[in-house]
Ligand code: BES
Ligand code: ZN
C-alpha cells in the first residue's frame with residue numbers, strides 16, 4: 497500500500513465535547529460575566545450554586561473586574577466547589593451582546609487556559625455552536641516543525657467540555673472547526689512541503705475519505721487541455737502545476753455552486769521579482785484554494801443540499817529560464833488572450849483558466865476566492881475582504897461574511913475599469929494602466945472569464961487569509977482560515993433557499 501499523503505505538521509486544537517452535567521476532575525471552569533452599570537454581573541449558569549455565585553462576584557469586584565467583552569480574570573476555586581480554578585470571561589453589556597462577542601470571548605478565554613488539561617466551559621448557555629467554534633479556533637496553536645517539546649505551562653489547553661444539554665449541536669460545530677483548521681494548516685505549511693503535486697495528491701486522498709470525487713490534471717493533461725494561464729505561471733518552477741477538481745453531489749434538484757480558489761503555493765513574483773522583505777508571507781498565496789477545499793469538505797460532511805464542484809489551479813510562481821515574461825501573450829483555457837505586463841499579477845491568470853473551466857458546468861452560482869492584490873490591504877486593511885461580482889449575490893456574500901465574523905465589504909466595478917484593462921495586442925492586459933483601484937482592476941479582469949447567467953462573486957482575501965500580527969479574538973497568527981466560515985454559511989443559505997430572496 498502506498499503511504500497516505502499527509503502534512504508535515506498540524507496545529508494543536510483542544511478535544512471538544514458536550515456534557516449535561518459538570519464533569520468530574522475538571523482543572524478549571526470558564527464562566528461568563530456581563531458588564532452591568534454597577535460592575536460585573538454573574539450569569540446564572542447553574543454550576544456554581546447561588547452561594548458560589550455570590551463568592552465569585554465578590555472576588556471579581558475586589559479584583560476590579562468589569563465584565564467588559566474579552567476581559568479574562570483568573571480566580572482560585574471557591575469553597576464548596578471541587579473545581580480549583582475559575583476563569584471569568586467578560587461578555588460586555590448584555591444589550592450589545594451578539595454571537596461574535598461570544599466567539600471572541602470564548603477565543604480569548606481558551607487562549608488564557610494554557611497549561612491546563614481538561615477544563616469545563618459554561619459559555620455554551622449563550623449559544624453552544626458559537627462558544628465551541630470560538631474556543632476551539634482561539635486555542636489553535638501552530639508549531640510547525642519545531643522539535644523542542646512545548647513547556648507544560650505554555651501548552652494549549654487539551655480538552656474543553658461544554659456544559660449543555662444540546663449535545664446534538666456538537667457535530668456540526670466540530671465539522672466547521674475541522675474545516676477552518678484544515679485551511680489554517682494548509683496555509684501554514686511551508687512551500688518546501690506544500691507544492692502543487694503534493695498539495696493535489698494530499699487533498700484528493702483526503703476528499704475521497706469524505707465521499708468527495710477528486711480528479712487531478714497534471715502538466716501533461718494541462719498542456720493537452722490548453723490551460724495556457726496555469727502553464728505560463730507554473731512554467732518557471734521545477735514543481736509543475738496541477739488543476740484539482742473536487743465534486744460533492746447531494747441531489748439533482750439542489751442548487752449547483754462552483755468554488756474556485758487561487759492555489760499559488762509560493763509567489764516570488766516571477767521575472768517581475770518581488771522585493772525580499774516579507775516574501776515569506778507568500779506561502780499564504782494558496783489561501784483561497786485552502787478555503788475553497790475546506791468549504792467543499794464541510795458541505796459534504798454536513799450533508800448540505802447543494803451540489804459543489806471546486807476547481808483549484810495550483811502553481812508555483814518562480815523566476816527561471818522557462819518562466820513567462822513581461823510582454824508575452826498567453827492563451828487561456830477557452831481561447832481568450834492576455835498580454836502579460838507584470839508576472840507578479842499571476843493569480844488572475846491561473847484563475848481565468850479555472851473560472852472558464854468551472855463555467856462549462858453551468859453552475860447556478862460561482863464563488864471564487866483569492867489572495868489577489870496588495871491593493872486589497874491598502875483599501876480595506878488586513879481584516880476585511882473585498883467582495884465583487886453580481887450585485888445582489890455580492891451583497892449577500894458580504895453580509896453573510898459580516899454575520900459570521902469574517903468582515904467583508906462590497907466593491908464596485910466602476911466604468912473606467914474596461915479601459916484600464918484593454919490591451920493593444922490581446923483581449924486583456926493582466927495589470928491596469930494606472931495603480932489606482934488595483935483590487936477592482938483584478939476583479940474586473942476575472943469578470944471577463946465568467947460564463948453567462950452565473951451569479952458570481954470574487955473575494956479578495958489578501959489580508960484576511962493571513963494574520964501577520966498577533967492572535968486576537970479567535971483568530972490565530974498566520975493562517976486564519978478565512979473565508980471558510982463565510983463560504984459554508986453562504987452554501988447553507990443557498991441550500992435553504994434563503995437566496996435569492998423570495999417575495
Ligand atoms: N499574491 C500577491 C498579492 C498579495 C499581496 C497577497 C500581499 C497577500 C499579501 C499577488 O500575486 C500580487 O503580487 N499582486 C500584485 C499585482 C500587481 C502586480 C498588479 C500586487 O498586488 O502588487
Ligand atoms: Zn503575484
Ligand code: ZN
Pocket residue numbers: 760763781840842843867868
Ligand atoms: Zn500571488
